[in-house]
Amino acid sequence: MNQGFFRCESVREIAPNIYILTLHAPEIAERTNPGQFLNIRTGDNFIPLLRRPFSVYHRDGARLQIIFSVVGAGTKILASSSVGHPLDVIGPLGNPFGVSGDFEEAILVAGGLGVAPMPILTAELKKEGKAIRTFLGARNETQIVRRHLEQVSVATDDGSDGHRGTVVDLLRNWLPGAPKRSRKIFACGPTPMLRALSLLAGEFSVACELSLESPMACGIGICQGCPVELRDGAKKYALICRDGTVFNSNDVVL
Amino acid sequence: MNQGFFRCESVREIAPNIYILTLHAPEIAERTNPGQFLNIRTGDNFIPLLRRPFSVYHRDGARLQIIFSVVGAGTKILASSSVGHPLDVIGPLGNPFGVSGDFEEAILVAGGLGVAPMPILTAELKKEGKAIRTFLGARNETQIVRRHLEQVSVATDDGSDGHRGTVVDLLRNWLPGAPKRSRKIFACGPTPMLRALSLLAGEFSVACELSLESPMACGIGICQGCPVELRDGAKKYALICRDGTVFNSNDVVL
Amino acid sequence: MADLRVRIGSLELKNPVLVASGTFGYGNDCPDLSDVNAIGGIVTKSLSMKPRDGNPPDRIVETAAGMLNSIGLANIGVDDFIAGKLPVLRGYDTAIIANIAASSVEEYCSVLERLEQEAGISAYEINVSCPNVKEGGLNFGTNPAMTAEITRRLRKLTAKPLLIKLTPNVTHVSEFARVVAGEGADGVSLINTLVGMAIDHRKRTPKLSTVTGGLSGPAIKPIALAKVYEVAQAVKIPIVGIGGIMNTEDAVEFLLAGATAVQVGTANFIDPSASMKIVEGLGRYCDESGVKQVTELVGALKVKTGVSVLQSWI
Amino acid sequence: MADLRVRIGSLELKNPVLVASGTFGYGNDCPDLSDVNAIGGIVTKSLSMKPRDGNPPDRIVETAAGMLNSIGLANIGVDDFIAGKLPVLRGYDTAIIANIAASSVEEYCSVLERLEQEAGISAYEINVSCPNVKEGGLNFGTNPAMTAEITRRLRKLTAKPLLIKLTPNVTHVSEFARVVAGEGADGVSLINTLVGMAIDHRKRTPKLSTVTGGLSGPAIKPIALAKVYEVAQAVKIPIVGIGGIMNTEDAVEFLLAGATAVQVGTANFIDPSASMKIVEGLGRYCDESGVKQVTELVGALKVKTGVSVLQSWI
Numbered sequence A, B: 001m002n003q004g005f006f007r008c009e010s011v012r013e014i015a016p017n018i019y020i021l022t023l024h025a026p027e028i029a030e031r032t033n034p035g036q037f038l039n040i041r042t043g044d045n046f047i048p049l050l051r052r053p054f055s056v057y058h059r060d061g062a063r064l065q066i067i068f069s070v071v072g073a074g075t076k077i078l079a080s081s082s083v084g085h086p087l088d089v090i091g092p093l094g095n096p097f098g099v100s101g102d103f104e105e106a107i108l109v110a111g112g113l114g115v116a117p118m119p120i121l122t123a124e125l126k127k128e129g130k131a132i133r134t135f136l137g138a139r140n141e142t143q144i145v146r147r148h149l150e151q152v153s154v155a156t157d158d159g160s161d162g163h164r165g166t167v168v169d170l171l172r173n174w175l176p177g178a179p180k181r182s183r184k185i186f187a188c189g190p191t192p193m194l195r196a197l198s199l200l201a202g203e204f205s206v207a208c209e210l211s212l213e214s215p216m217a218c219g220i221g222i223c224q225g226c227p228v229e230l231r232d233g234a235k236k237y238a239l240i241c242r243d244g245t246v247f248n249s250n251d252v253v254l
Numbered sequence C, D: 001m002a003d004l005r006v007r008i009g010s011l012e013l014k015n016p017v018l019v020a021s022g023t024f025g026y027g028n029d030c031p032d033l034s035d036v037n038a039i040g041g042i043v044t045k046s047l048s049m050k051p052r053d054g055n056p057p058d059r060i061v062e063t064a065a066g067m068l069n070s071i072g073l074a075n076i077g078v079d080d081f082i083a084g085k086l087p088v089l090r091g092y093d094t095a096i097i098a099n100i101a102a103s104s105v106e107e108y109c110s111v112l113e114r115l116e117q118e119a120g121i122s123a124y125e126i127n128v129s130c131p132n133v134k135e136g137g138l139n140f141g142t143n144p145a146m147t148a149e150i151t152r153r154l155r156k157l158t159a160k161p162l163l164i165k166l167t168p169n170v171t172h173v174s175e176f177a178r179v180v181a182g183e184g185a186d187g188v189s190l191i192n193t194l195v196g197m198a199i200d201h202r203k204r205t206p207k208l209s210t211v212t213g214g215l216s217g218p219a220i221k222p223i224a225l226a227k228v229y230e231v232a233q234a235v236k237i238p239i240v241g242i243g244g245i246m247n248t249e250d251a252v253e254f255l256l257a258g259a260t261a262v263q264v265g266t267a268n269f270i271d272p273s274a275s276m277k278i279v280e281g282l283g284r285y286c287d288e289s290g291v292k293q294v295t296e297l298v299g300a301l302k303v304k305t306g307v308s309v310l311q312s313w314i
């Protein structure tokens, strides 16, 4: 875990209200694994007060990218960061996806900006020699971000691209006919989607890891602000920022 | 009194930490008189929360200028206003200096950025055909702003320009030897300076108008936040934003 | 277009948005910048029997997302109000709510009796956050018995809607709401400002001449919402929600928490037409969210039952 | 270099900057980002007898220049603290202040007795902002008698410095300070969080699972300063000032208002080394302003006398 000021190399709007911000952050980049996140202070004002968490989207040497939409004050400021501007970043945070292990094919499932961790995840899975299939869901075609991904199938709410409906339905249609292989699902997206996906993974008894979100005050495990309920075990809750953000779908109650 | 969004035409640092901001504000410009001020919202965030008051410095047709130093959050934002950016401004506010009346020579006395109202005041006094002498005080030579002024004498705390000492002392030295003429003093600056000046004006029984400052919440007379004590009269306090900012030095207790 | 009318006792407001006492002068102070006929009502600056000079400077200091004030209830007194302001206010097409402050129960009564003789006042709001000189300056509003007595005495003197404005600087504000409801108040307004302080670390002096002052603005909104919600669980009489309301969303939050109407205070200083914009916004919000009558929003907050006491540990 | 040492009862702190309970874990949770040996002390997360799960999500929401939390005092319990955390804390060159929370007077006593058996604890801070299950959940800290009883009982059990952490959600916090001083507390810490609430106007639900939560951060600093100043006028025992301290200037303001030491809370979430930076800044501030001993600043606020009661009207 590292804290420092890192230079913003660029911010680009790559689709309507979808931005990619590139940071020059060698100390963080070298230690980042797929599914980990950065906690970014968007300004030195007290509004926004807290840092804003963002998954690492893509890594290229000393460069790290995040992808985000403007939803409020913090992301508004980030979207207008000037090139060269130093950003106060803590990271990498959280525990990564399990990319190794004895599965042949990785199934990446993302809803909306849940696509964020998928490019860096894809890169690491390839290093591990895993086959990869990617299922993306979004409101409409403009919100589908395919870069750095492999074998992408798409679902949109309005049918403007690919299957009309949810990405989980898309996967449900695909799985039965899919060639027999040992698989593992890696997912990130809105809670309702992750809930549905957990059930699906259960039905087909496919291993499934989920990256979860929660409002966070610290992002480093000192505020107890980001609980997720555990299915069983001694503790009732785990902390998403410290014990996650990645959890086995069988371990958590969404 | 007018409220609206007016375009920032430029912001320039004309001396170390002294900025001139030019607004295109025809509706306000046409009604502004010397000594009046603008109440500017520096951003749409709640920090800074309140508007920031600034005297009108100079007028050129539809253009209004203010001059300021960066002392905190609001002026910091103003200093970095981008050209073309619309600023939320209320003005003109307050009561102006009395430029007409039967005096021959106007003595303008300013301490630090108390110079702010002097250029527009000078312009109006000239229209009235008054003779003008200007006495400027500042910490050092770099903080002396002479533009648009007439017959300027200078005092600096460190003697780096003109008389070493206060601008009031400078005036005290000058007055006795000055040719007999009916005069009126117009002053703006820190309270200690205005206090000393009031005494001086009393001694030499010269009419004297002061432009006062106070923390302000509204700037328009609805919060009762900006009192100045009155020497005598029914009311104990007047409101600087509404009854001033200009007061006869005999009427107020500083 | 949704129906924005709300009722407080016998008073019908054309919409639930008022301007808060002390933050809009006497109601007619900035005609150039605001159209008071668009809002539900004007609450006047607190009126005392005699004019009050108020506190020495400095009276204002800005804090993080808030401000402290120490005005000292400077006001022109009830007689000058009646002579100089009321005639103008009568001409407005909006409710005129006279806010009364005093340093004794008798003074509260005298001011109200004086106002009762005049036409044009729609209702009264009683500012009980005042020191009781007879009790060595103990604040009326922090003492249930004194708050009850003021309400009882004033209730006898008027048939007009009587709102008691509660201070948040107490342990259980709902206790005060219950007491005044019991004494026949038509409603409660809350919150008044929170006691706060700012220090100049260079001069090592307080920034306000009175050392402490009243905190207002966005910073206090979460506290105000909690107090309104607490009172809404405790009494049936209408609540007027106040505290950090800057925009339409804020106003809606107070209605959901249980307020029948809201007051806009500090926001007036930043934008004298803030309250009018909130009236417009409220209409749009209702239309967009299929709300036919704004009263549907009042207390409409959905709360899971069984939020246990232990969970209430913070 | 100025002398930054301060005393609270028999406890000497190498400097007056502590991290506040619940905002720095158990003290050893972010070694990569902070050097705890640089600060005056660590106040642990509140410890209860048994582990506590805490409240359901959501527990956190940001507000204007502040945040609400509803953690529900989730903690590992005193035994796991002793087994798993204390050994590490003992290795630090800073004061370790164990904060205790409980739902009964007996539990407060049991937790303290358990800790008394262990080496490495410098002092205790008692979080009385907890519901008393025996009294139907009435908050200990809002009742002088219950607060007094906790202090009396705990005082008997330890010779170590005993700090009572007061809640600001009361009418007169100085009354509570007097009571605990009378029962032999070595100092008081204030303020804990203010009760607040946030609403999602789209979903029409509270943003926190427990409806209300505790407000902290810059928004509450003016309130915290006023409470510290009020208590400083009322009692002689040392005060630990807490509430919205983000930087050196804030810390100095609390000292001037009468605090002997300060705690940094919410600021740790934004910058885990905030407290260390304040220690540095405090040293610089003293040197630059010719202060030889930081204690010279304590209560050094210059206040004009004769601020009259009527002026206290806001």
Ligand SMILES: Cc1cc2nc3c(=O)[nH]c(=O)nc-3n(C[C@H](O)[C@H](O)[C@H](O)COP(=O)(O)OP(=O)(O)OC[C@H]3O[C@@H](n4cnc5c(N)ncnc54)[C@H](O)[C@@H]3O)c2cc1C
Pocket: A037, A048, A050, A051, A052, A053, A054, A055, A056, A066, A067, A068, A069, A070, A071, A072, A073, A074, A075, A076, A113, A116, A117, A212, A213, A214, A215, A216, A245, D061, D062
């Ligand atoms: C571990 C983690 C990883 C994330 N990764 C991404 C990402 O890669 N791309 C992306 O666009 N967004 C991501 N988010 C969500 C992102 O943090 C929020 O969109 C962002 O904080 C909004 O800030 P704001 O000030 O613009 O919005 P505001 O609504 O003003 O934020 C107000 C508060 O709500 C919190 N908040 C708002 N939305 C969310 C959310 N969805 N989840 C958690 N907290 C939220 C903010 O952190 C802040 O504390 C992630 C969230 C978490 C917890």
Ligand SMILES: Cc1cc2nc3c(=O)[nH]c(=O)nc-3n(C[C@H](O)[C@H](O)[C@H](O)COP(=O)(O)OP(=O)(O)OC[C@H]3O[C@@H](n4cnc5c(N)ncnc54)[C@H](O)[C@@H]3O)c2cc1C
Pocket: B037, B048, B050, B051, B052, B053, B054, B055, B056, B066, B067, B068, B069, B070, B071, B072, B073, B074, B075, B076, B113, B116, B117, B212, B213, B214, B215, B216, B245, C061, C062
């Ligand atoms: C009528 C009037 C005219 C003014 N004209 C000018 C001018 O022409 N040029 C100029 O540089 N400054 C002028 N000032 C002072 C100017 O308003 C402040 O410097 C400015 O508000 C500082 O804002 P800030 O956020 O940068 O500083 P901060 O210190 O962050 O401001 C905090 C609060 O203090 C108030 N404040 C700070 N300094 C002053 C001050 N000197 N007087 C009154 N309130 C203050 C601010 O308005 C704000 O409410 C004038 C003030 C008044 C009342």
Ligand SMILES: Cc1cc2nc3c(=O)[nH]c(=O)nc-3n(C[C@H](O)[C@H](O)[C@H](O)COP(=O)(O)O)c2cc1C
Pocket: B217, B223, B225, C020, C021, C022, C023, C045, C046, C069, C071, C073, C099, C127, C165, C191, C192, C193, C215, C216, C217, C218, C220, C242, C243, C244, C245, C263, C264, C265, C266, C267, D314
């Ligand atoms: C400058 C100022 C003056 C005030 N004067 C009064 C007053 O005279 N009587 C009163 O009952 N409340 C007074 N208040 C309190 C407001 O009416 C309101 O209750 C409080 O400011 C909270 O609302 P806000 O956060 O929207 O400002 C005053 C508030 C401010 C800021």
Ligand SMILES: Cc1cc2nc3c(=O)[nH]c(=O)nc-3n(C[C@H](O)[C@H](O)[C@H](O)COP(=O)(O)O)c2cc1C
Pocket: A217, A223, A225, C314, D020, D021, D022, D023, D045, D046, D069, D071, D073, D099, D127, D165, D191, D192, D193, D215, D216, D217, D218, D220, D242, D243, D244, D245, D263, D264, D265, D266, D267
């Ligand atoms: C997330 C969070 C958890 C807290 N947990 C505790 C706690 O367990 N015990 C306690 O006495 N105070 C607790 N507090 C209160 C803080 O110690 C402190 O009193 C309060 O936050 C005000 O200080 P601040 O504004 O600097 O945060 C907590 C505060 C926050 C924000």
Ligand code: FES
Pocket: A215, A216, A217, A218, A219, A220, A221, A222, A223, A224, A225, A226, A239, A240, A241, A242
């Ligand atoms: S966000 Fe603080 S513990 Fe997870």
Ligand code: FES
Pocket: B215, B216, B217, B218, B219, B220, B221, B222, B223, B224, B225, B226, B239, B240, B241, B242
């Ligand atoms: S600043 Fe509000 S009355 Fe002058």
